[in-house]
Amino acid sequence: GAVVSQHPSRVICKSGTSVKIECRSLDFQATTMFWYRQFPKQSLMLMATSNEGSKATYEQGVEKDKFLINHASLTLSTLTVTSAHPEDSSFYICSAAGTGALTDTQYFGPGTRLTVL
């Protein structure tokens, strides 16, 4: 149980285009979802925290107009990288925290590798 999926797993896009990444909790309801970015050989960096039905809370230094987060339901959150540039190329990982017995642990998705040309 407690599976989180991400789609797509890998995306290559041209500079200036927008890319949407989906994060789904497959078998539990996620009241809170987190979006992370990870550069090669570095730790995960929290970008934003989203609660279902409310606006996301962004970490300092993360542009909310560039990284649009929508958490419209208890099983789906999306991250849209708008007007992507090569420096946005990274590994994006989402995680979900459930309700009840699942609140103590974050369950991570498999990640999405974004390459901006």
Place this chain on the structure above:
Amino acid sequence: KNQVEQSPQSLIILEGKNCTLQCNYTVSPFSNLRWYKQDTGRGPVSLTIMTFSENTKSNGRYTATLDADTKQSSLHITASQLSDSASYICVVSGRGGSYIPTFGRGTSLIVHP
């Protein structure tokens, strides 16, 4: 400021050997500590989770210990296998608030045949 420090930064061992990874933290008040394994290009997978009252927890060949007084944890890997090659991340969560944890930088483990 909440911090999680892991050591060593990287480790190379031979297949079949044991190893121990360390995690020191300053997160307070403490809620739980988790060890994750992250294979290259994959999302982290939870190995163990420990709360304040737990001193040790095992998951197969992985055994985690926690000393809440000294704010230290270790992850011991027994009889290492090639598939153990990965990054091991220590994550500490505080009580209250919105579950936002503090991540260590990870220990990169390479197991050679």
